[in-house]
Amino acid sequence: MRRFTLYDSMSREIRAFVPNTPPRVNLFVCGLTPYDEAHIGHARTFVFFDVVARALTRWGYRVFSVQNVTNLDDKLIERAGATGEDPLALAERHFLSWRIACERLAIRSVNYYPHATDYTPEILAQIRTLIDRRYAYAAAGSVYYEVAKFARYGALSGQRTEALRPGARIEVDPAKRAPEDFVIWKAATPGEPTWESPWGPGRPGWHIEDTAITLRLFGPRYDIHGAGLDLIFPHHEAEIALAEGTTGEAPLVNYWMHGGLLTMKGEKMSKSLGNVYALSTALDEFGPMVLRLFYLNAHYRSPLDFVRGKSLEEAREAYATLAQPGQRIDEILEREGPERAGEPLPDELEREAGALPELLDAALGTDFNTREAIALLFGWSRRLAGVGERLETFSGEALTNLATPYDWGREVLGLFERTPSGRAGAWAAVVPIAIAARARARARGDFAEADRIRDELKAAGVRLEDHASGTRWSFAGTG
RNA sequence: GCCGAGGUGGCAGAAUGGUUAAUGCGACGGACUGCAGAUCCGUUUCCUGGGGGUUCGAUUCCCUCCCUCGGCUCCA
Numbered sequence: 444m445r446r447f448t449l450y451d452s453m454s455r456e457i458r459a460f461v462p463n464t465p466p467r468v469n470l471f472v473c474g475l476t477p478y479d480e481a482h483i484g485h486a487r488t489f490v491f492f493d494v495v496a497r498a499l500t501r502w503g504y505r506v507f508s509v510q511n512v513t514n515l516d517d518k519l520i521e522r523a524g525a526t527g528e529d530p531l532a533l534a535e536r537h538f539l540s541w542r543i544a545c546e547r548l549a550i551r552s553v554n555y556y557p558h559a560t561d562y563t564p565e566i567l568a569q570i571r572t573l574i575d576r577r578y579a580y581a582a583a584g585s586v587y588y589e590v591a592k593f594a595r596y597g598a599l600s601g602q603r604t605e606a607l608r609p610g611a612r613i614e615v616d617p618a619k620r621a622p623e624d625f626v627i628w629k630a631a632t633p634g635e636p637t638w639e640s641p642w643g644p645g646r647p648g649w650h651i652e653d654t655a656i657t658l659r660l661f662g663p664r665y666d667i668h669g670a671g672l673d674l675i676f677p678h679h680e681a682e683i684a685l686a687e688g689t690t691g692e693a694p695l696v697n698y699w700m701h702g703g704l705l706t707m708k709g710e711k712m713s714k715s716l717g718n719v720y721a722l723s724t725a726l727d728e729f730g731p732m733v734l735r736l737f738y739l740n741a742h743y744r745s746p747l748d749f750v751r752g753k754s755l756e757e758a759r760e761a762y763a764t765l766a767q768p769g770q771r772i773d774e775i776l777e778r779e780g781p782e783r784a785g786e787p788l789p790d791e792l793e794r795e796a797g798a799l800p801e802l803l804d805a806a807l808g809t810d811f812n813t814r815e816a817i818a819l820l821f822g823w824s825r826r827l828a829g830v831g832e833r834l835e836t837f838s839g840e841a842l843t844n845l846a847t848p849y850d851w852g853r854e855v856l857g858l859f860e861r862t863p864s865g866r867a868g869a870w871a872a873v874v875p876i877a878i879a880a881r882a883r884a885r886a887r888g889d890f891a892e893a894d895r896i897r898d899e900l901k902a903a904g905v906r907l908e909d910h911a912s913g914t915r916w917s918f919a920g921t922g
Numbered sequence: 923g924c925c926g927a928g929g930u931g932g933c934a935g936a937a938u939g940g941u942u943a944a945u946g947c948g949a950c951g952g953a954c955u956g957c958a959g960a961u962c963c964g965u966u967u968c969c970u971g972g973g974g975g976u977u978c979g980a981u982u983c984c985c986u987c988c989c990u991c992g993g994c995u996c997c998a
Contacts, residue, residue, distance in 0.1 A: 488998040518996065601925045602994065625995065671998035704992065713997060741935065746928065746991060757934070757947045814936050818945040831962065890956055908960040
């Protein structure tokens, strides 16, 4: 198991990672409330934690990665009520489209997506315990957590309840003993999905589902909790109060990781501001690899500004530069096989290729500095670009060695994946025929015909490039 | 107001108590090309928000001020 460091938002410092029960690492990431389509801000967080899980796996840890799904809450009920759809069905519909987007994005590290409503028995049992331990009280058919009973409330966020400003969005609820108390069991209102409980029919509050899930799956203490930093207060503060109040054990979480938010022209991207760019649209327009590069090209704790018409276009150019030498190696190996004869690797190149994975792991092992790792990969791509056409002369073994850094990028960053679709497969059969026709036209000097073929392919989204070794083609604008 | 994260070149965005502050995008010049694109090579001097302090040396550590963003019970 490789040693590494990470920033812990609770202690506010970079700490060495020590697993609770090695080699197991329990990782929980707050998932989505699927009341609408996901946008590219959401995906930033989940791509990052995908990289965390991938890296830990590479380093010899056994990761159990869980991401909850809040499939019932006020917003879902409100949204479903507008169309007459069942809120649970609405949630499931959007959850499935989220999962499809994750597949496209090569987010494959999540082992389990628990749905909140599947944990109602655990939630009810936890509420019973909290009432017995006097952290919670029932009133008017609901149950509330009494924040004043939990002394450490505010430790994560630095917030003190008495400093909370009146007039902020504290919900007005006369049943509460104090304004900062929050609901953990919500009394039923007509038309909502409800469950029976000792306090009357109702449904779970938002904060409690995560702790019911992690207490069940991980126990009273686990390794890493991740999310966007907009969830620090009150959500994570509430999770700590709920879990530690329930078990009497602390800390609930050994390392808190919070990702910076994606902004759009300096403002947070959110549905309530109306400045969203749908994830599925971004995937259609730029492909998953460009998106992953865009996200991982910034430090995860920094804000990342998205500018429409600029950010992803830049990332697309950068990705082409970054990925191209690796793609050429893949093409040669695919065409002629890894046993292909050829020149051995010059010592210097072999040494550099061999040294890179360690440098890359070290970069990522310093608070997951993906940007540093990507800078190293750019260096390697430029190095190979300088090798030029000589690449064609190397043996299969030599080429395999040269590809090692790209293999690392594929394994850990989830880059350099080719994402063939039905469309790509069909083009792969047809484009070479058109290229051959164009080559014949060029050979006989009929450049008008040659340009016509190139232009028509370009209009269809296929880009041609003439090289000394022949004409290569790619889809314009996708990873 | 309180809590937190930030402020680095034309733009995006890393890093570090110490010779030329990474990397990418863009731009410019050259090579290549029937042309173009792509690619390759080279160039891009003047860049660390303001003011103090500690230090032989600060962009980095400390204080202070300014600005931006986020949170303050919907939020990745």
